[in-house]
Amino acid sequence: MDARLKNKVRPGTNMAAMSMEFWRNGPAPGALYSFPGASTSSQKCPAKHTQSPITTGTSVLGMKFDGGVVLAADMLGSYGSMARFRNCSRVMKVNDTTVLGAGGDYADFQFLRDTVEQKVNDDNCMNDGFQMTPKALHSWLTRVMYNRRSKFDPLWNTVVVGGIQNGDPFLGIVDKIGTAYESPTIASGYGAYIALPLLREAYEKNPKMTREETVGLMERCLKVLFYRDARSFNKYQLAVCTAEGSSVEGPFSSQTNWDIATLVKGYE
Amino acid sequence: MSSIGTGYDLSASQFSPDGRVFQVEYAQKAVENSGTAIGIRGKDGVVFGVEKLVTSKLYEEGANKRIFNLDKHVGMAVAGLIADARALVDVGRDEAVNFRNNYGQAVPLKILTERISSYVHAHTLYGAVRPFGVACILGSYNDEGPHMTMFDPSGVSWGYYGCAIGKARQSAKTEIEKLKMKDMTCRELVKEVAKIIYVVHDEVKDKVFELELSWVSKETNGKHEMVPKDIHAEAEKYAKESLEESDDSDDEDI
Numbered sequence: 001m002d003a004r005l006k007n008k009v010r011p012g013t014n015m016a017a018m019s020m021e022f023w024r025n026g027p028a029p030g031a032l033y034s035f036p037g038a039s040t041s042s043q044k045c046p047a048k049h050t051q052s053p054i055t056t057g058t059s060v061l062g063m064k065f066d067g068g069v070v071l072a073a074d075m076l077g078s079y080g081s082m083a084r085f086r087n088c089s090r091v092m093k094v095n096d097t098t099v100l101g102a103g104g105d106y107a108d109f110q111f112l113r114d115t116v117e118q119k120v121n122d123d124n125c126m127n128d129g130f131q132m133t134p135k136a137l138h139s140w141l142t143r144v145m146y147n148r149r150s151k152f153d154p155l156w157n158t159v160v161v162g163g164i165q166n167g168d169p170f171l172g173i174v175d176k177i178g179t180a181y182e183s184p185t186i187a188s189g190y191g192a193y194i195a196l197p198l199l200r201e202a203y204e205k206n207p208k209m210t211r212e213e214t215v216g217l218m219e220r221c222l223k224v225l226f227y228r229d230a231r232s233f234n235k236y237q238l239a240v241c242t243a244e245g246s247s248v249e250g251p252f253s254s255q256t257n258w259d260i261a262t263l264v265k266g267y268e
Numbered sequence: 269m270s271s272i273g274t275g276y277d278l279s280a281s282q283f284s285p286d287g288r289v290f291q292v293e294y295a296q297k298a299v300e301n302s303g304t305a306i307g308i309r310g311k312d313g314v315v316f317g318v319e320k321l322v323t324s325k326l327y328e329e330g331a332n333k334r335i336f337n338l339d340k341h342v343g344m345a346v347a348g349l350i351a352d353a354r355a356l357v358d359v360g361r362d363e364a365v366n367f368r369n370n371y372g373q374a375v376p377l378k379i380l381t382e383r384i385s386s387y388v389h390a391h392t393l394y395g396a397v398r399p400f401g402v403a404c405i406l407g408s409y410n411d412e413g414p415h416m417t418m419f420d421p422s423g424v425s426w427g428y429y430g431c432a433i434g435k436a437r438q439s440a441k442t443e444i445e446k447l448k449m450k451d452m453t454c455r456e457l458v459k460e461v462a463k464i465i466y467v468v469h470d471e472v473k474d475k476v477f478e479l480e481l482s483w484v485s486k487e488t489n490g491k492h493e494m495v496p497k498d499i500h501a502e503a504e505k506y507a508k509e510s511l512e513e514s515d516d517s518d519d520e521d522i
Contacts, residue, residue, distance in 0.1 A: 118365060125337035125361065127494060 053105035053156040055079055057090045058231045059191030060101040060223055062160045063199055064169040065214035068242035069162035071101040072218045074226075075251055076233035081268040083233060091239040093246050095120050097164045098134040099239035103189045104157035104176065112141075112155060134163030134241075138172040138180065146178025158188035163241045187221075190229040195221035211240070223254040279395035291399055292392050295421035296502065298401030299348040304434035304468055305334065307345060307405040307463055308444060309416040313454040313485020314407030315478075316345040317461035319434070319469055322476040335482045339364035341374050341408050343482050343492035348402035348433040349420070356402060360384050377408040381417040381425045389423025394481065403433040408492065409484045436468035443467060454485040458495055462503035463510045479504060 077085030091101040092113055100116065102109040116137070123132055138161040148154050155175045162171045172182040184207070185199035202209065202217050209230045215238065219225070226234050237250030261267055276282050277290030284290060303319040318334045334353070335341035335345045338360040346353035363383045369374035384404070392399045403420040405428075418433065419425035430449055443464045449457065458481060464477055481500050484492035495503070 114369070118368075121340055121365075122361075124340050127333075127337055 005235075020131060025126060039240075040201065044196055050152050050154070051105075051156060053108075055085060055088075055106040056156075056231070057088065057106055057109065058229055059101040059189035059195065059225055060090065060103045060158065060160045060172070061191050061195055061199065061218055062101070062162050062171050062186040063203070063214050063218060064162075064171050066208040066242060067169070067213050068164065068211065069099070069169045069171050070211070070214055070218060070238055070241075071160055071162050071239040073100055073101045073103065074222065074233045074236040076231070076235070077106045078231045081231070083231075085154060086233060086235065089237060089248070091237050091248055092116075093239060093248050094134075094137060094163075095123070095131045096245045097241065098137055099162050099241045099246050100137070100247075101162075102157045102159045105155070108155040108157050112144075114155065118123050133165050134170040134172070135165045136176065137161050137163075138182075141174045142178060143182040145174050145176060145180075149177045158252060160186055160188060162239070163246065164243055167243070171242075190232070191221070191225060194225055194228055198224070211242070213222055219252070223256060226254060226256060280392050280399055281395040282399070289392060295348075295399040295401045296403075296445065299421065299433060300428070300435060300437075301402045301472070302347045302349075302434050304432060304436040304440055304465065305345045305347045305405060306359075306432040306440050306444065306461060306464060307407055307416050307418070307428070307430070308416050308449050308457050309407070309429045309480045310449050310452045310454055310457045310485075312414065313409050313457075313483055313487070314414045314416045315454055315457040315461050315483045315485075316343060316405060316407060317465045318345050318347075318480040319436070319465045320480050321474045322478055325476075329420040329478070333480065335480050337492055338380065338406070339368070339374060341410065341484065341490050341492060342377060342380060343407050343484055345405045345480075347404075348404055349400075352400045353402045353404065356384060356388070356400060356404065359387050360406075374410070376410075377406060377415040377417060378427070381419060385419035385423045385425040388419060388421065390422070391412070392423055393471075405431050405433065407484055409488075409490045410485065414485070436470065439468045441466055454483050454487060455499075458483065458499060459503045461504040462507035466504075466507040466511050467514075480509075499515075513516050 019208050031099065055077045057077060058074065062069060062071045069089050073090040075086060075088055076083055077088035088106055091099065094100050094116055100162050119132060123130060141159055141161065145155060156176050158175045171184060171186055172180065173186045173188065174180040185196060185203050187196040187199065222236050226232050234253050234256065235251045237248055239248045240246065276284035280289060280291040303321040305318040307316045316335055320334050332350060335343060336357045338344055342364065344357065344360060360380060363380055364375045387401050388436060391397045399421045401421060405418045407416045416428050416431065417425050417451045418428055430444035432444060447460055462479060462481060469477055481495040481503060482492065483495055484490065
């Protein structure tokens with residue numbers, strides 16, 4: 001406190017000199033203040049909105065089976081490396097024929113979720129029995145994500161859409177830059193490296209797995225992800241969609257065995 | 269029958285010497301010329317019934333609905349100029365969405381009605397726009413119970429237990445007043461509403477009509493929807509039978 005005062009008020013300086021000292025590093029009259037950490041370019045740049053994600057979700061898994069699709073995602077909202085919010089639902093039922101799951105920034109997912117729920121509400125208000133199909137939702141999401149990225153203001157999510165389209169199972173993915181594709185097995189985040197090979201191996205062996213087999217495989221993949229992904233959590237939900245309808249099931253937890261942990265060098 | 273407002277009826281921005289705004293009254297005439305719509309608030313919900321006059325055999329069945337969903341929990345039955353009604357439905361839907369986006373909850377019926385009726389009222393203030401030729405009955409159900417309101421072209425809105433708008437509203441009101449609606453469930457009311465519409469329908473002036481029925485109640489979990497086909501058919505049957513009974517009893521008197 002004293003050191004600051006000493007710097008600012010030197011004995012013998014007049015009042016005008018003192019006021020300049022008080023506003024050290026500030027702007028000259030009429031100029032704009034440069035906030036610490038801002039770009040140092042002297043001219044005004046066009047406003048940039050490209051963000052970094054704050055609270056994030058990790059992998060989302062998706063797989064088709066004989067008669068439907070199932071999506072899986074854990075319930076963690078990570079705050080950087082901190083496992084901060086442990087009850088974040090990252091899958092949702094859109095309508096009786098569609099389910100959706102997302103990883104990435106949780107706030108952006110909440111925005112997408114509210115927008116999609118409003119679209120479903122609009123469909124219901126029309127009262128004509130029409131419901132949005134999974135393919136339509138996938139296409140709409142692709143347009144939204146791509147247009148946002150083209151404005152340098154992406155929704156920082158990877159979204160997985162699943163459901164029943166014309167009687168057949170549908171499974172698709174859209175990421176934050178608008179890349180979109182369909183596949184019988186889908187995984188985002190670390191799941192793409194760890195779980196996708198497991199899902200693909202099983203699918204190639206038997207493309208018409210039953211619901212129980214598929215759910216068992218997803219649970220196995222989620223267990224591996226919990227062992228290997230440092231931003232995962234052992235509490236997950238499943239979103240299942242069949243011709244009978246769709247629902248979100250959970251939360252579930254995997255049974256894990258950490259006995260070998262003590263053998264790892266550096267454990268203590 | 270109607271008084272002539274010569275000179276004071278050219279725009280909604282003019283009062284007559286006896287304090288009336290004729291443009292608004294003319295708008296109310298438009299409502300009086302349309303098919304009847306009634307709403308009854310019962311013990312556990314609200315039921316709407318509309319006498320939808322079919323002016324041509326060439327129309328598709330079920331076309332030009334007069335009951336709308338403003339949000340999943342709010343329904344609106346309209347009487348008057350259908351095009352004006354559809355514009356108000358869009359206004360109502362926007363208001364419901366905005367409320368939900370701002371406050372994270374479903375819009376209470378009173379607030380939604382006030383918003384739409386304020387909008388309608390605003391169109392009675394200026395010479396540049398004409399008033400809406402529509403009256404609407406709105407209904408919803410939540411944990412506090414059923415709610416029903418109505419507004420007319422003047423922008424005035426009231427809460428109601430029983431309400432009728434359109435050409436046969438006077439006789440419909442008489443019939444509604446005979447019911448003890450506060451003690452009746454929606455299932456019972458659906459039949460009574462169908463009966464009232466059939467009773468007040470004028471066979472001579474308007475031949476063909478479609479009966480539209482909708483409800484929002486504890487049974488529907490607060491969701492406003494058209495009455496399911498089987499219950500609708502049952503209600504219509506009850507209505508037609510009641511009509512025949514009263515016809516028979518009339519003959520007997522003679």
